[in-house]
Amino acid sequence: MTDLARIAKIPNVASAVLGDLTGGFYDAIREGDGESVAAVTGFISTSISQAGEQLGLGALGRVSLAGATRACIIAIDGGTVVTISVAPPGSVLAVERALDTTPGVRG
Amino acid sequence: MDAILQTLMDLGGVTAAMVFDSTGQLIGHRGHSIYDRSLCEQVSGALVRAIDAVQLQQEDWETVTAQFQDGRLLLRKVGATGGRTQILAVVADGSLNTSFATVAIRVAAGKLRRLFEGGSASSPGGGSSPGLGSSSHLGSSSPAGQSGPLSDSRPVLANSGLSWSKTSNIGLSRVQVADAAAGAFLSRCTKALANAVGPIAKVYVEEAVRRVALEAPFAMSMAVPLLDDLANQIEDVDDRKLFKATVAKGQ
Numbered sequence: 001m002t003d004l005a006r007i008a009k010i011p012n013v014a015s016a017v018l019g020d021l022t023g024g025f026y027d028a029i030r031e032g033d034g035e036s037v038a039a040v041t042g043f044i045s046t047s048i049s050q051a052g053e054q055l056g057l058g059a060l061g062r063v064s065l066a067g068a069t070r071a072c073i074i075a076i077d078g079g080t081v082v083t084i085s086v087a088p089p090g091s092v093l094a095v096e097r098a099l100d101t102t103p104g105v106r107g
Numbered sequence: 108m109d110a111i112l113q114t115l116m117d118l119g120g121v122t123a124a125m126v127f128d129s130t131g132q133l134i135g136h137r138g139h140s141i142y143d144r145s146l147c148e149q150v151s152g153a154l155v156r157a158i159d160a161v162q163l164q165q166e167d168w169e170t171v172t173a174q175f176q177d178g179r180l181l182l183r184k185v186g187a188t189g190g191r192t193q194i195l196a197v198v199a200d201g202s203l204n205t206s207f208a209t210v211a212i213r214v215a216a217g218k219l220r221r222l223f224e225g226g227s228a229s230s231p232g233g234g235s236s237p238g239l240g241s242s243s244h245l246g247s248s249s250p251a252g253q254s255g256p257l258s259d260s261r262p263v264l265a266n267s268g269l270s271w272s273k274t275s276n277i278g279l280s281r282v283q284v285a286d287a288a289a290g291a292f293l294s295r296c297t298k299a300l301a302n303a304v305g306p307i308a309k310v311y312v313e314e315a316v317r318r319v320a321l322e323a324p325f326a327m328s329m330a331v332p333l334l335d336d337l338a339n340q341i342e343d344v345d346d347r348k349l350f351k352a353t354v355a356k357g358q
Contacts, residue, residue, distance in 0.1 A: 032137065047157035048173050051150045054144070055123075055198050067167035099280045099336030 002082055003041035003102070004029050010098045014070070021046055025030040031085070037039075041074050041083040049076075054091070062099075064092055075099060111218050112137040120203030120209055122178070126219060127151035128187065129158070129192040130231050142198065154196060157295065172205075179203055184232040193223055207327035266308065282316045285326035292330055300337060303346040 007016045008099030015031035019038025051058040062093040063074040071089035073096060075082045086095050108126065115124040116137050123138025125147045136147040148222045161168050171182040178200045185193040195216050197208065284290040293312055300308035316325050325333070334354060339348040 037164070040160050044160045044164065047153050047160065048171075048180070051153040051157065052173065052175045052178075054146060054150050054153065055178070055180065057178040057180065057198070060173060060175050062174040064170075064173075065161055065165050065173045066169050066170045067165050068169065069167060070165065070293055092237050 002080055005083070006102055007082065007084060007099070009100070010095055012086055012088065012095055014087045016085070017041070019057065019081045020079050021049075021081055021100070022079075025041050026076040039080070041072075041081055045074055045076050045081050062096070064096065066092055073099065108135040108222065111215050115197055115208075115215055118199075118203070118208055120199045120201070121197055121208070122200060123196075124215075125151065125196050125198075125199040127155070127196070127252060128195055129155060129194070131155040133191065139342075151196070151334070155196070158182070158192075158194065165186075177201065179205065181205075181208065181212060185216045186223055188223050193219065195219060216357070224280075257308065282313050282320075283324040285324040288331075289325050289327050292327060293325065296333065296337060296354055299350050300341075301309045302353065303341055303343070303350055311340070328357065 001021030002018055004016050004027050015033050016029045017025070017034045017037045018027040019025050019034075019041055019042055023039035025035045025038035027062050027075045028037070031037055045060060045063065047062055052058065052060050057080060060074065060076050065072045065074075069087070069089065071086040071092045073084040073086060075084065084095065084099070087092065102104050111216055112124040112126070112135060115121055119288065123136065123142035125136035126134040127147075131148075133144065133151050134146045136144060138140070138147070147167070158168075158171070159199070161171060169184050170181075173180040175180075178198065181197045183195045187193070195212065195243045198286070199208065206328050251252055284293065292304060293316065297309045297312045301313060315333055319325070319329050319333045334351065337349055338347050341350055
């Protein structure tokens with residue numbers, strides 16, 4: 001089971017949303033519209049998984065989106081999707097490293 | 108474009124590199140033999156759906172990195188011209204040095220952006236899909252075909268008032284023509300080619316002129332080799348015949 005509270009404590013994590021690959025929403029921390037976030041990231045994960053299957057890359061583990069002002073990490077574990085908003089965007093790698101040591105969200 | 112994509116292919120672990128736009132149109136690709144055009148077109152379709160959703164999540168996205176069990180997929184926004192966004196995608200196996208690749212992809216995206224911006228400037232009518240595809244991709248093998256995303260912008264190109272000046276052309280072009288007849292012939296070739304490949308036709312014509320005329324101004328004496336050069340690059344036989352017939356009809 002993903003420990004959302006533990007993820008939210010990682011430095012530079014602005015918010016965290018727990019959902020699934022179908023876009024279902026389970027829980028959120030510091031995110032007011034978790035339903036929308038879960039729906040969008042569920043769709044993103046599914047579409048990228050599909051591209052990965054076509055390319056023979058195997059199962060999708062993690063997706064990171066980066067922009068000028070913020071970044072987002074989508075960690076997929078089985079059917080579970082955790083969306084982690086990161087600010088500033090330069091700290092994505094540090095957050096990813098922290099996730100690697102956080103049980104249940106390795107992606 | 109081939110040269111830019113090839114620099115990415117030269118990176119250790121990279122198995123394919125492709126450029127597509129926000130309509131899913133594959134603009135260019137390089138890759139190991141299994142990553143053929145058909146597969147890349149399929150993949151760009153799925154990636155466009157993902158990117159449409161990414162825009163909802165994060166409008167200012169610049170990069171997307173996907174980590175799979177057996178490899179990675181790296182996407183970078185190249186630019187937005189002609190109402191479409193161009194995206195560079197790099198497929199790699201687990202041996203990719205991500206930090207090194209990130210720098211190379213950034214450089215490649217910058218070069219591609221300049222290329223597209225140049226292509227955009229060469230279509231004064233606007234609304235077209237600019238870009239410079241690999242000449243080996245010239246043709247209508249896209250599943251979108253005649254009714255695909257390009258078809259919307261074809262009439263714009265056809266009415267865009269293409270001109271080939273005696274000194275130099277607009278935007279990307281460095282093509283020079285010997286006289287008005289040669290300029291009119293190039294315009295005719297471009298419009299005919301646009302039926303098969305869409306607004307990118309002008310870029311293909313410019314490339315072909317450079318191959319045929321080298322540094323000299325293009326003259327009507329070079330019309331036949333130019334026509335052959337362009338025709339030989341159209342993969343679809345029917346499109347090739349149509350192209351030749353359309354240009355011949357205008358003569």
